[in-house]
Amino acid sequence: MLEPAAQSRLAPFNLLAAERLREAATLLAHQDDSPYRVAAYRHAADAVAALETDVRELFEAGGIAALNGIPGVGVRIAGALAELARTGRWAYLERLRGSAEPLDVFCTIPGVGPILAKRLHETYHAETLEQLEAALHDKSVKPVSGLGPRRQAALRAVLGQMLARIRPVRMPPGDEPSVDxxxxxDREYRAKAGADQLRKIAPRRFNPKGEAWLPVLHTRRGPWHFTALFSNTARAHELDRVHDWVVIYFHADSGGEAQRTVVTEARGSLAGQRVVRGREPECLSMYERDAR
Known part of the structure; x- marks a missing residue:
């Protein structure tokens, strides 16, 4: 740790960012994630805390590349620092805390206040900025009340610019883990959750008693790192599917994050089977292959 006299010379934002990185490391350790990832966040926190140049100044001058150039800071942590610098929030840390709140996240978009944020969430069922961006580009989705074509186009542009700055890599279409x-x-998560073998977090949403009930799993398959949780969304609660829908976040070490939801299919040839939403044809092919 730095001496108080040394700390006083450093940028306050850097100390705040380092504190957030250390909190992520502590939560990951508590949730039984890889010791190497835990150590990476702690080393990055020490490096950021020791900087005399404000991280926000580095970001404004050189973008993600400048943050990635900080010793001990890789591409994913550079993205986290960029998000903190740009919005004052870090969605990944809020997910680890169980306190992710889409209305608060949407209010970080310039021009979006609490009323519009609520309408965007309720109309699109979006939980993240990336999901909101996709919904705004989907012409088949009904428009939000009070959001005309011109304002929607402006919101798409602002959100696109915002995401382009705070994420180091946009995951290319199709560059995802296999449905297998x-x-x-999904099988590992539900089995361990059912056997009470996972650490639990206390989500802020739909949890008036503040109970730690939501199991969280961190695991790897090849180059992919996964985080799995039951869906604690308004829609899942409305349809009583909280313990059926599993949200899986994934990323590779090179950066870029996406998510898929796994559910039990209720209709058609896949009825009764676990399927990855949006990748049903691949799931059908997989089950047919396994049956052979």
């Missing part, structure tokens, strides 16, 4: 891996993570 996603369904295997």
């Amino acid at each position: 891996d996603l369904l295997d993570v």
Whole structure:
């Protein structure tokens, strides 16, 4: 740890960012994630705390590349620092805390207040900025009340610029884990959750008593790191599917994060089977292959 006199010379934002990185390391350790990832966040926290140049100044001057150049800071942590610098929030840490709140996240978008944030969430069922961006580009989705074509186009542009700055890599379309891996993570999560073998977090949403009930799994398959949780969304609660829908976040070490939801299919040829939403044809092919 730095001496108080040394700390006083450093940028306050850097100390705040280092504190957030250390908190992520502590939560990951408590949730039984890889010791190497835990150590990476702690080493990055020490490096950021020791900087005399404000991280926000580095980001404004050189973008993600400048943050990635900090010793001990890789591409994913550079993205986290960029998000903190740009919005004052870090969605990944809030997920680890169990305190992710989409309305608060949407209010970080310039021009979006609490009322519009609520309408965006309720209309699109979006939980993240990335999901909101996809919904705004989907012409088949009904428009939000009070959001005309011109304002929607402006919101798409602002959100696109915002995401382009705070994420180091946009995951290329189709560059995802196989459905075999996603369904295997789903099986591991539900089995361990059912056997009470996972650490639990206390989500802020739909949890008036503040109970730690939501199991969280961190695991790997090849180059992919996965985090799995039951879906604690308004829609899942409305349909009583909280303990059926499993949200799986995934990323490779090179950066870029996405998510898929695994559910029990209720209709059609896949009825009764676990499927990855949006990748049903691949799931059908997998089950047919396994049956042969």
